[in-house]
Amino acid sequence: MSPEELTAAIDALLRDHPPATTDPHEFFAARFDAGLAWVWVDPSDGGSNAEPALQGLVEQRLTEAGAPVPGAYNPIGIGMCGPTLLTHGTPEQRARYLRPLYTGEEIWCQLFSEPSAGSDVAGLAARARRDGDDWILDGQKVWTSFAHLSHRGLILARTDPTVPKHNGITAFVVDMHAPGVDVRPLRQLTGDAEFNEVFFDGVRIPDGDRLGDVGAGWRVGTTTLMNERVSLGGAIATREEPGAGLLESYRVAAAxxxxxxxxxxxxIQLWIEANVNYLTAVRAAAGGNRGKPGPEGSVLKLTSAEFNQRAAEFQNDLLGPAGALLPAHEMRRPTLPYGSMGIPSTQTTFLRSRANTIEGGTSEILRNILGERVLGLPGDVRVDKGVAWKDVPR
Ligand SMILES: Cc1cc2nc3c(=O)[nH]c(=O)nc-3n(C[C@H](O)[C@H](O)[C@H](O)COP(=O)(O)OP(=O)(O)OC[C@H]3O[C@@H](n4cnc5c(N)ncnc54)[C@H](O)[C@@H]3O)c2cc1C
Known part of the structure; x- marks a missing residue:
């Protein structure tokens, strides 16, 4: 599709489905069918075979028109699982999963981290064993955001313990309502239980829900993680007009x-950082839109997370002694879309920001990635390199 054709498609979408009066899920369905979800892919996948750079035009026009944002309704699905399906899904899997993911009818979660495999996610222990046309899944995942709301999960499981850790992993789509799936809340510093621990006990997964080849799960997971960093970094850097809230907080305190x-x-220093992060987010999104984000996604995630913590601390400090008082601390189970639970207090935002340098890869791990893969520095110590997963002490 040419830029002119794309502009005409956006005009038609907004004319036939005015954002102010259209149900958000209906709007997302119409947007997907108009080829305006991910413009660079095929029409059957919600695209229009247009230049990836034109995605920015779509986002800008729809934002100006006040259209709902799909990522707010299905954050992990849109930010991570969708791009992973686009890259690694078979035509059948893409036809089955992409549209309901995009419309928010099916919420997705990401089941990678385990109690002993967070930073070292390739060391994961959840097992999937072949049983005829199915796989049987057993194990535990942890810190799974929105699992309590999810219909589907993108999971990495060990299918061959006899080879080194990265080679024995396979990716699957798991039905979060299947027998044997148990989702339990985990409470965070803020009091909310946004994430969960998830137990799998003999859960059947049809082989048709295997994503990528057997043993190729690490490649699938890397696609997810790279998109996660763009998505998290981008969300942090573009949450509002960059830095405007900081200046406003200072004005209020000065008054x-x-x-x-x-x-x-x-x-002012934080305002400058907010704007630098914003520009990096725009650059990272251009790469992420192609489903192949580059290292700028990791840079953005690192700098945005640390910036966000400093900004939240600054705003909380401006409250003076009141900054030490949390307005409420009951356990709430977050709902979607974002914002449906009201705007969090400054104190809660400060507490939530502590997670920014952990979720989606800790700052230490991101610095390792930058050092090794971008700057070409000597690698981290890896005592399990070349060793079969089953022989690594744990
Ligand atoms: C709010 C939130 C939401 C999350 N949502 C999800 C989700 O939806 N799905 C999911 O799968 N996971 C999720 N996670 C998990 C997240 O990815 C992990 O917490 C993270 O990867 C760190 O793993 P860990 O907690 O096991 O810490 P560990 O890996 O045990 O790390 C502990 C400390 O050791 C440091 N460290 C570890 N290895 C190294 C090294 N090689 N070099 C230097 N320092 C090192 C770490 O930086 C950290 O400071 C979420 C986490 C949070 C906080």
Whole structure:
């Protein structure tokens, strides 16, 4: 599709489905069918075979028109599982899963981390054994965001323990409502239980829900993680007009007579960082749109997470002693879309920001990736290199 044809398709979408009066799920369905979900892919996958760079045009026009954002309704599905399906899914899997994922009818979660395999996710122990046309899945996952709302999960499981860890992993799509799946809440510092621990006890997965080849799960998982970093970094960097909230907080504090040159300098420094992160997010999204994000996704995730923590701390400090008082701490189970539970307090935002440098890869791990893969520095110590997974002490 040419830019002119794409513009005409956007005009028609907005004319036939005015965002102000259309149910968001209906709007997403119409957007998918119009080839405006991921413009660079085939029409059957929600695209229009257009230049990837034109995705920015679609986002800009729809944002200006006040259209709902699919990522707010299915964050892990849109940010990570969708791009992974586009890259590794068979035509049947893409036809079955992409549209309901995009419309938010089927919420997705990402089942990678385990109690002993977070940073070292390739060391995971959940087992899938072949049984005729099915696989039988046993094991535990942890920190699974939105598992309590999910219909589908993208899971990595060990299918061959006799080879080195990266080679014995296979990726699957698991039905989160299948017999043997048990989702339990895990409470966070904020009091909310946004994530979960998930137990799998003899869960059957049809071989048709295997994503990629047997033993090729690490490649599938890497696609997910690279997209996660773009998605998380992008969300952090583009949450609002970059830095505007920081300046507003400072103005409010100054009006109370609590401004001073040091705090003003801090506010301006953070505003500059917010804008640098925003520009990096725009660059990373251009790569991410093609389903093949580059290292700038990891850079953005690293810098945005650390920036976000400093910004949240600054805003909380401006509250003075009130910053130490949490308005409420009951356990809530977050719902979607984002924002449906109300705007979190400054204190809660400060507490939630502590997770930013852990989720989606810790800052230490991202620095390792940058050092090794971007700067070409000597690698981290790896005592399990070339050793069969079953022979690695754990
Ligand atoms: C809010 C939130 C949501 C999450 N959602 C999901 C989700 O939906 N799905 C999912 O699968 N996971 C999810 N996670 C899990 C997340 O990916 C892991 O917490 C993360 O990868 C770190 O793993 P870990 O917690 O096991 O810590 P560990 O890996 O045990 O790390 C502990 C500490 O050791 C450091 N460390 C470890 N290895 C190295 C090394 N080689 N070099 C230097 N330092 C090192 C780490 O940086 C960290 O400081 C979520 C986490 C959070 C906080």
């Amino acid at each position: 109370r007579g609590e401004g001073n040159p040091v705090r003003r300098d801090q506010a």
